[in-house]
Amino acid sequence: MPSSTTPFEPRVLAGPPASAGPERLIAHDLRLGRLPSPSERRNLTAVLDSSGLLGRGGAGFPVGHKWRSVAEHSTGNAVVVVNGAEGEPRSAKDGTLMGLRPHLVLDGALVAADAVGATDVVLYVGREHTEAHRGLAQALAEREPDPNVQMQLVAAPVGYVAGEATAVVHYLNEGDARPTFLDARPHERGVADRPTLVQNVESLAHAALIARFGADWYRSAGRLATRGSALITVSGPNQRRTVREIEYGTTIGEIARSAGGAPPGSTVLLGGYFGSWASLDEVQDEPLDPVSMPEHGLEFGCGVLSFLRSDACGVAATAEIMAYMAEGTAEQCGPCVFGLASMAQATRRLSSGVAKGDDVENIDRWAGQVLGRGACHHPDGAVGMVRSALAVFRDDFASHQVRRRCALNRADMT
Amino acid sequence: MAQTLRLNPIRCDGYGICAGVLPQRIRLDEWGYPLIDSSPIDEHLVARARRAVDACPVLALSLRRDRSAHGRANSGADEPRLSHRLAGQPSAIGS
Ligand SMILES: Cc1cc2nc3c(=O)[nH]c(=O)nc-3n(C[C@H](O)[C@H](O)[C@H](O)COP(=O)(O)O)c2cc1C
Ligand code: SF4
Numbered sequence: 082m083p084s085s086t087t088p089f090e091p092r093v094l095a096g097p098p099a100s101a102g103p104e105r106l107i108a109h110d111l112r113l114g115r116l117p118s119p120s121e122r123r124n125l126t127a128v129l130d131s132s133g134l135l136g137r138g139g140a141g142f143p144v145g146h147k148w149r150s151v152a153e154h155s156t157g158n159a160v161v162v163v164n165g166a167e168g169e170p171r172s173a174k175d176g177t178l179m180g181l182r183p184h185l186v187l188d189g190a191l192v193a194a195d196a197v198g199a200t201d202v203v204l205y206v207g208r209e210h211t212e213a214h215r216g217l218a219q220a221l222a223e224r225e226p227d228p229n230v231q232m233q234l235v236a237a238p239v240g241y242v243a244g245e246a247t248a249v250v251h252y253l254n255e256g257d258a259r260p261t262f263l264d265a266r267p268h269e270r271g272v273a274d275r276p277t278l279v280q281n282v283e284s285l286a287h288a289a290l291i292a293r294f295g296a297d298w299y300r301s302a303g304r305l306a307t308r309g310s311a312l313i314t315v316s317g318p319n320q321r322r323t324v325r326e327i328e329y330g331t332t333i334g335e336i337a338r339s340a341g342g343a344p345p346g347s348t349v350l351l352g353g354y355f356g357s358w359a360s361l362d363e364v365q366d367e368p369l370d371p372v373s374m375p376e377h378g379l380e381f382g383c384g385v386l387s388f389l390r391s392d393a394c395g396v397a398a399t400a401e402i403m404a405y406m407a408e409g410t411a412e413q414c415g416p417c418v419f420g421l422a423s424m425a426q427a428t429r430r431l432s433s434g435v436a437k438g439d440d441v442e443n444i445d446r447w448a449g450q451v452l453g454r455g456a457c458h459h460p461d462g463a464v465g466m467v468r469s470a471l472a473v474f475r476d477d478f479a480s481h482q483v484r485r486r487c488a489l490n491r492a493d494m495t
Numbered sequence: 496m497a498q499t500l501r502l503n504p505i506r507c508d509g510y511g512i513c514a515g516v517l518p519q520r521i522r523l524d525e526w527g528y529p530l531i532d533s534s535p536i537d538e539h540l541v542a543r544a545r546r547a548v549d550a551c552p553v554l555a556l557s558l559r560r561d562r563s564a565h566g567r568a569n570s571g572a573d574e575p576r577l578s579h580r581l582a583g584q585p586s587a588i589g590s
């Protein structure tokens with residue numbers, strides 16, 4: 082048997098089945114053992130560095146590096162924000178993790194608070210993620226209050242940008258979940274003007290395991306240079322949305338096959354609405370790896386793999402996403418607001434059979450104009466997605482523009 | 496030390512006055528928002544750049560002596576690297 086089929090044992094999702102609901106504190110402590118005491122994990126940030134743990138909110142920034150820059154600004158007054166906004170519509174991994182393993186997330190927040198010198202932890206959880214709220218609220222109630230760290234659960238507003246780090250801080254300070262454009266970054270001055278660590282829930286869950294089992298243990302999973310495991314959300318074509326844990330280096334083809342197989346000619350949206358489309362035939366052997374995928378023009382992002390059948394229209398799928406992204410701007414920056422709206426309208430015209438002669442060229446040009454010109458990376462994510470769509474669905478786009486109809490003759494061309 | 500222009504895209508309302516004052520460094524996109532060349536400003540353009548900054552009615556534009564040639568004073572830890580795919584593209588404000 083090739084090593085690629087060796088079963089990988091889940092880590093952050095290890096434990097009772099999903100049907101058992103949120104894991105209780107007793108079960109959690111029995112299964113994993115108690116967290117090492119603060120004195121036993123004094124050098125945790127250095128351990129995270131050697132583990133190679135990367136952030137799971139989408140950008141893959143090294144976690145140890147981030148903790149250190151918060152610690153450098155902290156005088157023992159820092160704030161840890163556990164980012165469970167999960168505004169990405171195709172992702173369900175953060176909600177699943179918070180709902181099933183709330184104590185692991187809380188452990189991660191505690192070790193982070195200790196390492197960066199924080200007195201407060203804010204659990205910032207999208208209000209639509211009801212299971213996550215239930216799991217975390219129950220977990221908080223089960224724990225003895227920590228004399229050194231206050232924990233608070235906050236319902237985050239719904240929306241794509243509400244999870245962006247400066248929007249998170251803005252919401253917690255002023256009740257306004259729109260990104261800001263300030264000189265001081267959150268790690269310098271964030272919640273209540275204190276140094277603030279904004280960290281994705283999954284990142285913290287891995288940190289909680291590394292605090293227990295060490296860097297070498299973490300690095301024992303993974304097939305290639307990027308080590309460790311990751312949560313992914315898989316959807317379509319034959320499957321409902323499911324969350325799985327994989328080791329890095331697992332190939333896209335393996336996921337497609339285990340998701341019930343995708344017919345030849347299928348495509349896949351990698352990394353969600355900030356991600357990239359790819360032809361499944363071309364990426365069968367591509368390892369899921371946040372470092373190597375971007376080198377091939379692909380995105381790992383927050384771990385979304387969303388398959389689209391070959392008989393579904395890529396233009397229509399892209400139009401749906403662009404509409405969502407254009408709706409989801411924080412309506413603050415001209416190029417983002419007007420650029421995404423223009424791109425969304427043109428894609429919509431193309432998909433509904435009323436294309437103007439230069440819609441495809443315009444989308445491409447607008448994409449170049451919008452990139453990098455917002456206060457946050459929202460427009461950049463949309464640009465990456467739409468550019469990959471223009472490449473992967475090139476023939477579909479051409480057919481929609483020139484013949485004003487879908488080569489697939491789908492009903493949505495009415 | 497070299498100075499650079501920095502735009503706050505949230506403040507900017509796209510009146511385009513800045514581009515009229517400093518066309519050497521500022522163009523407008525098709526929605527009327529400024530595309531700013533964020534490389535260091537030549538000595539002979541500094542006074543004019545200052546006038547462009549002063550002309551903006553909403554204080555969206557500033558001149559800085561930056562640690563980097565890019566917009567934000569410190570992209571630091573909270574601004575994770577943009578993916579390879581997006582990097583290297585023309586960008587009016589650095590990230
Ligand atoms: C528009 C936008 C939306 C974002 N939404 C989320 C989100 O819902 N959850 C999240 O963890 N990170 C989100 N991020 C990334 C955060 O800004 C931040 O980088 C992340 O929470 C840091 O955690 P990590 O380093 O553990 O990934 C978003 C970023 C952008 C630009
Ligand atoms: S870039 Fe777009 S989403 Fe981000 S702050 Fe500006 S308008 Fe809002």
Ligand code: SF4
Binds near residue numbers: 527552555
């Ligand atoms: S003058 Fe100010 S508001 Fe007008 S386009 Fe220039 S920067 Fe924006």
